[in-house]
Amino acid sequence: MRRCERAGLPVALSRRTIVRRAIARRTVAPRNLMSTLHPHDDSHSYRFCPRCGGPLERRLVKAGEPERPVCARCGFIFYIDPKIAVGTIIQSASGRLVLVRRAIEPGYGKWVFPGGYVDRGETLTSAAVREAREECGLEVRLDGLVNIYSYPGRAPVIVVYAATAIGGMLCIDDECLETAEFDAAAIPWDGLAFRSTHDGLRDYISGLRHIIPS
Ligand SMILES: [Zn+2]
16 A cells, blocks of 8 residues: 655655655545535434444434434444544654645545544554554654644544654655645645644644643
C-alpha cells in the first residue's frame, strides 16, 4: 500500500515543496453525494441488529433523548456513537507545515493535515503518530494538544495535535494525491477539506497549545 521507497533517519526536508503525484487507485464515490454526507453520518441507514440480525426499529428508549435503533427481536439498543479522529499538524525541519491532498472522498482534492480514525483500544497519541507515519511518511514528536473539535449533527470528534517531524521521509500513501509543505502565511484556506482542518490550523497558528494529558 505504501508508495514511499524508504524512511531513513534523520530527515532532511530542505526543499521548499516536496510533491509526489500519485494515481488514486481507490474507487471514489460520486462527489455530489459524498461531499455533503460524511460516511459516518448514515446511522439512519442501519436496518438490522448487529447482535442477532433482527430488524431495527426506532424507539424512544428514554424520555428526553433521541429515538434509538432498537432490535425488535432481542431488544438490543444500537447506540450510534461518535467517531473519534486525530489530526496532526506537523512542523517540518524547514519550519513549514505539512499538508496532504486527499485522494478519497469526502474532501477529494482538498488539503488536510495528516489524520484519521482512532482504532478501538488505541490511544489517541498512538493514533496521531501512526496516522502521520502512514499518510505522509514522517516520524513525529507530539508537542501539545491544539484543541478538540466537534460540530452539531456530525459524527466525528477530532483531536488535533501539534507535532514536530523527527524522522522519516515525506511521501504519500494511497489516500493522498500529493504532500507539500506550506509557510503559515501560505496556507490554502480556500482549499481545505474540512471545517476541523480550518479550525485546527487557525488555532495552531494562533499558538493555542494544551498539555497532552498523560
Ligand atoms: Zn437483535
